[in-house]
Amino acid sequence: MTTIKDVAERAGVSIKTVSRVLNEEPHVRAQVKERVLEAARELDYKPNRAASRLAGGRSFLIAHLYDNPNPSYISALHIGAARRCRELGYHLVVEPVNSQDKDLLGLVRRLFATIAPDGILLSPPLSENTEFVESVRQLGGRIALISATHGDEWTHISTDERGASKAIMAHLLGLGHRRIGFVRGHPQHFGATLRYDGYCQSLVEAGLELEPALVAQGYFDLQSGLEATRSLLALPERPTAIFASNDEMAVGVLMAAREFGLNVPEDLSIIGFDDTPMSRLISPALTTVRQPLEAMGAAGVETIVSPDKAPRDYLDFEIILRDSCAPPRG
Amino acid sequence: MTTIKDVAERAGVSIKTVSRVLNEEPHVRAQVKERVLEAARELDYKPNRAASRLAGGRSFLIAHLYDNPNPSYISALHIGAARRCRELGYHLVVEPVNSQDKDLLGLVRRLFATIAPDGILLSPPLSENTEFVESVRQLGGRIALISATHGDEWTHISTDERGASKAIMAHLLGLGHRRIGFVRGHPQHFGATLRYDGYCQSLVEAGLELEPALVAQGYFDLQSGLEATRSLLALPERPTAIFASNDEMAVGVLMAAREFGLNVPEDLSIIGFDDTPMSRLISPALTTVRQPLEAMGAAGVETIVSPDKAPRDYLDFEIILRDSCAPPRG
DNA sequence: GTGAAAGCGCTAACAC
DNA sequence: GTGTTAGCGCTTTCAC
Secondary structure (H helix, E strand, O other): OOHHHHHHHHHHHOHHHHHHHHHOOOOOOOOHHHHHHHHHHHOOOOOOOOHHHOOOOOOEOOOOOOOOOOOOOOHHHHHHHHHHHHHHHOEEEEEOOOOOOHHHHHHHHHHHHHOOOEEEEOOOOOOOOOOHHHHHHHHHHOEEEEEOOOOOOOOOOOOOOOHHHHHHHHHHHEEEEEEEEEEEEEOOHHHHHHHHHHHHHHHHHOOOOOOOEEEEEOOOOHHHHHHHHHHHHOOOOOOEEEEEEOOHHHHHHHHHHHOEEEEEEEEEEEEEOOOOOHHHHHOOOOEEEEEEEHHHHHHHHHHHOOOOOOEEEEEEEEEEOOOOOOOOOO | OOOOOHHHHHOOOOHHHHHHOOOOOOOOOOHHHHHHHHHHHHHHOOHHHHHHHOOOOOEEEEEEEEOOOHHHOOOHHHHHHHHHHHHHOOOEEEEEEEEEOHHHHHHHHHHHHHHOOEEEEEEOOOOHHHHHHHHHHHHHOEEEEEEOOOOOOOEEEEEOHHHHHHHHHHHHHHHHOEEEEEOOOOOHHHHHHHHHHHHHHHHHHOOHHHHHHEEEOOOOOHHHHHHHHHHHHOOOOOOOEEEEOOOOHHHHHHHHHHHOOOOOOOOOOOOOOOHHHHHOOOOOOEEEEEOOOOHHHHHHHHHHHHHOOOOOOOOOOOOEEEOOOOOOOO
């Protein structure tokens, strides 16, 4: 096993100098630096991170604490985060938890005591629990939040969900829809609020009335989307399009449409949000919004590793046009 | 920060004794052991794993190397594995990779050199690449394989996929189906072969002919399921039921049925495999097989942490009866 | 700009 | 059974 000593010997310098070079600290002549780097390369030297950590340095571990019922969301985040970790010499530790757990903070404390991650990545709903986030922050260590909420410091990684909502509303309005129903998302989810905001603003800007009857509450699950839509379609003058705050509810919308004998998209256009794998599989395939989840996971890692280089702006969303929308009848 | 020294002092013993107790080594009197445990509890002592590792002990890290296009599969594995890790004081490091990557072994080598996981968890397709598995094994460290293939040592965690296939075939035969089509899975996937085996055995045991024309090749993706089914349904005497080797292809089967103007399940019964979230969402909901993925993830961790206590048998599958099957017409 | 020495918190080897 | 001592491979002082 090759250690820092071997590299130092080969480069003809002290181990401290090697350490300086490898950690990109200043005060090393370019020439010496080059020599060290070459020696390390030749010996295929990989620092022992347990030793780094023990000596008071970094652990090169980042922990992702999450509680999310949506596997594809988490998976994409992990892929992006883990890839960036690898590029930076870090590793991603996953900690699935129950957000209702009373001792979440104890878990974080134990995490710091045992493996001492250099930072903690939080995604919704954990990242939107300000009290919890504040407590974690006080435990020390860096933090990165994947969340539509915005704090002062830009540790929040997100897309412009309000803007995405407006963009997709523009599509619907462009097709000629004037009566557009909306199924709201989970009340605790900040992004859901922004999506609703976008819906409202779009209507107003288009000079349309915001009809409360066209808005139904949902909770991000299929069943609530189904039930919300039943009430919407039972309206005397029913909507020609329904915008669901996520894909799973959009499937519920589709099912409700079938119950009412409506063809999609001819009789009813449907919009989702998230571009889950399912949205491609159902028929008709769902027009929806894609967030760059892998990039968001990567940005989270970046925020922890080098806060200055982290993105200080929204990451771009994408509107995915598929087969669930058409101009209204007549 | 409380260290092993603090515990030793409080318990009135040497740090070595504390170490012994905490690592469950023998040669400690029950009384002393109790005293140490109590001191540790009182001080809320958590061992620093960087130090454990550096001193030649365990890292308490387990790495999951995976490449899988199915987020819900991986997610479930992670939840089960991470939970068991937590119970055992371990942590799960995730390493998503591209199984085509030429330097996979280099990645594993780097993993050992930097964070030195106590074991590596492999899932398909990586776990079914015997050459790769052998190379990893030679790098040292323990290994756990989630895979339908069987080696001599029982490091392979799996359900009885052949048995599951036979169980679901029994359901179909019980409903009265005699012409049952089969869409095979990816040729490289060992589980897919077992599922096919089960199909064949079931037919033979029921005294039915194995008709090659009723078997079509698929590759686990929706499109291949769709195309395979087109050929099956174009047969002069078409099947009354189709068993797809996974859920995604089963969705393809459903789409093909619609193309042919067939009602499911009245005109065609459909069976899937995996119980992905989607199987509940499509209409009709899919009858399928569920593997205990969380338990399999947990078993993988167990295999690494205490090989003797690891399960040496199949984990139980479950047949999920939903709405995609009915007796054949006439 | 570079190096020598100390020590992080634990486990292993070996004494008692 | 239990304790003593010597590191593990780094980073951090603090000299020079």
